[in-house]
Amino acid sequence: MVRRIIALMIKEFLALFTDKKSRMVVIVPPVVQLIIFGYAASFNLDHVPYAVYNEDSGRASREFLAKIQGSPNFSLKTVIRSDTEIGPLIDTQKVRVVVHVASKFSENLLHNRPAEVQIIVDGRNSNTAMVVLNYLNSIVTDFNQQWAILHGHSPPPARLYVRSWFNTALDSHWFIIPGIVALLTLVVTMLVTALSVAREREAGTFDQLLVTPMRPLEILIAKALPGFIIGTLEATFIILVVVFWFHVPMRGSVPALYLGLFTFLLSAVGTGLMISSIAVTQQQGLLGAFLFLVPTIILSGFATPIANMPPMVQYLTYINPMRYFLIIVRSVFLEGASFDLLWTQYWPMAIMGIVALATAGWLFRRRMY
Amino acid sequence: MKVPQKRGVRKGINIMRLKGLIRKESYQIVRDPSSIAIAFVLPMILLFLFGYGVSLDAKYVPIAIVVEHQSNETSDFLAGFRQSRYFVPVIVTDIQTAEQAMIERRVDGIVWLREDFGKKILNTGDAPIGVFVNGVDANRARILEGYVRGVWGKWLERTSIESGRPLHIPVKVKERIWFNAEMRSRNFLVPGLIAVIMTLIGALLTAMVVAREWERGTMEALMVTPVQVREIILGKIIPYFIMGMGGMTLSVIMATWFFNVPLRGSLWVLFAGSSLFLITALSMGLLISVVAKSQFVAGQVAIIVTFLPAFILSGFIFDISSMPAIIQTLTHVIAARYFVSMLQTVFLAGDVWPIIIYDGLALTAMALIFLMIVKKRMKKRL
């Protein structure tokens, strides 16, 4: 039995890797994408283009504006002289923010009257807008504090001391890049498994397989193993790159991560094979893979937090294997988690994997004509 | 029976042949439920999930508030958190409990009011309030921080009025947010999502169709008929274009009716832009299919080069202008990038011609290049 499984597995690998194009497709793109996405996928904002409209001629306003200009998050695009210029600049997205300092700003400031700064933000991408406002607000808070000390005002009754755990610099790369481990692993295993049965069905070779003494269980294992092996290898490679190239800290236990990877692969391979055995043609297999991949990724918490979703959709994410694996990856990387904190994440994936694999095996013999 | 025979190749396009090809393709589409599913069901499901489900706006964030010593001042401060719709505060009495809750991911942040909080406020002022946020999701952490600051600011104002001690704030910020005043992330996610969906529909539908013909041997039979390469290409693009536009219409209707995304630009610009993009996506699919020649490889390539780049590099979620310069350059070859920008503009800002024209030209250029390569690669040869 083991020998038959190995033979079929070798055949699967041959089918994947003798064709040069298919070999390339499995190996090269994940590597390239890892690097590109690693740099691209971030909510941090650097060099946000902004314009200044300063109606005040005092020194204080210049000091204030210099603070913004000194921040690495912003880069000054242009200085404007009238209200009418604001519209076109923001419409065409030449700048994201316009900082409007009203006349008498310095004067008001010196006479302890509230001095006003108007900030006009492009709200098309509300997240960017929100982050931009946060940046500016903290610059203003800093400025205010300094001003208060310099001019001997009394301190406010209470002050905030904010510290963030696990990711002191609040670098969102640290959040996204470990997520890419899950993303690419999922995509690669789907690639390898989702078309594998459908392809044989279309070519008629599946019939040939079914008249041999191979049992459905053996076929299942042999079809699942390549997905596992390739998935594990690529995931390992990606993890190494994440640690040694992107310098994301690995604080938790590696075995805990790999147990997570294993259960995640189980569910991904299972679903891939299930899709593949439902599909009659390869086209259906591909579309099925997409119908699974897209919602899985979007509702996994990869880019947008699950906590922000309405309760109904949050419940739905409980049947999303990637949700669990993302938690595992991020906790192991950043929070230094180990088995005891994560066991609730393992078993749902394992169950999903086993159910999907069993369904796939059952479908092998059912869907025959 | 003598069939009139004309020898030689006619230039241009033969309508009967083209019609035949289109009819053939349409039958194939109709017979395979999966292509209908990809054109109409996928957008519906995704838009529903996204429209209702996905948002970057944090609401009801569980937060632990450590109150070591209860006093009037602390309950005053707490009231701000209780009233805010952004927080679900959990009151604890010691920091260890709060930390444990954070490690177990039951809360996303901690606000720590120490024992002497009340006293300090009354005496010296400048009482320290410790705020810890879970920084794993940096974006969320930052938004959370902003919310806490907001609550704190309001509290300061309130106390200053009540105590009669005027609070002095030197610079005050007045925010004005254009296009999306309520800051609903749905408003920019939904148009972006439409772009991702259209990339999928366009490229997926056609990615396999030429490869399938090679694999099943129908290409060999086609090639020896008088049919011309440009007729084959058109015969593929036209039916899928119609289907893709159907999917697009559906998406737009859902976006505006169900999700109340404003459509500030004009409808015809929206559809003209979508047509351009769809043609680009379809030709990209064709290109994959022509180069791969096997459905297996074509399918794999389609997954890799369409969905992920459209998701990550198009500016749909992640801001392009903050990416490293090399990657910003790279995004210029992602068709979805132009479409995302065009859609977000037409939906939220209106007909901003400089953007629309720039994006439109980029899409046209891409479509032409893809089609040219397809035409070149699809020789009538084995």
Place this chain on the structure above:
Amino acid sequence: MIRDQAHGGKTPEYVLRIEGIEKYFLAGKQRITALKGVNAKVRRGVVTGLIGPDGAGKTTLMRMIAGLLVPDRGEISVLGMNVARDPLKVQASIGYMPQRFGLYEDLTVQENMDLYADLQGVPKDHRSERYEELMKMTGLAAFTRRLAGKLSGGMKQKLGLACTLVKPPELLLLDEATVGVDPVSRRELWAIVYRLVEQEGISVLLSTAYLDEAERCQEVILMHEGHVLGQDAPSQFSGQLNKQTFMLSPEAESRRRLQERIRLMPGVIDAIILGDKLRLVTDQPLETDQVVQRFGVGSESSVQAVPARFEDVFIALLKQRTPGDEKVAHLETEKISHPPHNGSEKDIIVVEKVKRRFGDFYAVKGISFTVRQGEIFGLLGANGAGKSTTFRMLCGLLPASGGKLSVAGKNLRFAAAQARARIGYMAQKFSLYVGLTVRQNLRFISSAYGLSGQRQKEQIEWALDSFELARMADTPSKDLPLGYKQRLALAAALMHEPEILFLDEPTSGVDPLARREFWRRINRLAESNVTIMVTTHFMEEAEYCDRLVIMAQGEILGQGTPEAVKARFRTPRNPDPSMEDTFIAMIEDYEEKEAART
């Protein structure tokens, strides 16, 4: 150089000229010569055959003529046009039926025809007439609304032909167009082709594995391993074998024994069973009494000199060219080691009132038969009769809609996996892995059947050796010539030495020499008590079966030994009907009755 005669004003005599063609393929790092120095001409208004053994380069040549491949050297001109330079123009005026015609499987029969009519530019008002004629040929009239993917193998082939013929081209290229097509339809098809030639003056170049079709061509081009051996009328070729062909009526011994005895005697080119006689081809002219003497076959009355057929020439030529053949035949040791035929009459396959329904169409309508152990059992029938469906049900690939079936006492659909180890199945459509090489395929299949170690190695070597696949061992199977694909499939079904074999058209598309090898091997298997169920559209092969059934439209029309089946159709005018006569008569009878019923 070929001068362009089209501009000369008068119609050129040759529609096709091939001059000095060479073509190489790269397989890995090896350069394989597919064609070398090929010269040929095809005359206008004539049916020319392109005949040669498997892998001779026929398909490559056809594809070059159609402009799908470019020759490495030499020139082809079609209707006065240079193909390499102007493939589009050529493609607009020829018709080409590739070996594997790609039908759109998700289109119906009618939609496929319409598509090709559109592509060929057949005016709408000309169509119905043509369709009617083609439907009659293909017998698909009742199935115009069925999806092409749901047709039987032969029906697909016929639909492909119909699509090619919707518009009569000036030059028609048919590459093994009749593989898997039943004799009745083949007869109709040739009637159409010859009518087109006569009435519309089209020219035809065809390749075929049926040598009776070759014999009907006005000219044949004989090819072998990329060379042209000669071009002439078939009768000219067979004239070379004057007084070398005889029919022997065996007296004392069985025809199979006699065949085995004299097959390998010196001076014998070919000895095959034909009905109850044996056909003998010798390597030099002999008188009948000499034959009696040399081969010890009873009296002179049992030997009859007959005119040579094209097939004899073909075999003779090939045997001269491939002397290695005998070695292979000898080298073949007894591979199968089951107990010898003990003459037990055990029924090993039982089929009882088995039905199979697709939608509301019955593909198999309650058929019953039994197969005994060690028997060669033939399943003949028109295309779409339900043969493959029956095979698939027997192998457990398709559930029956009614009735009972058992193979070695079990229904394979539910039996344990071990039960499947005892059968071998060769599907009608090639169903091994096209991306894998021959050796990889053999290794995989043998492992799947549980072979390992030394024994696996031996079996693979045996398969490569005895099916002459060694030369192609490292070729991906998608690049194999059709005949070699069939050999590979058969080898794969045999390696694990099954007790029961299901062979669905194992010899379709295979050249006559290899076919003889097939049957010799099958005979030997049967002798060592292997039960064999086989389908075929070569009627002379039906004679090799111990018993057979003839089916049409899911029903059994007749069953018994070949003699018994033929006996029913003995008439005064035709006292000794061939299997083909019998088959055609039976099907026509049936169709008349059907027509009367409705």
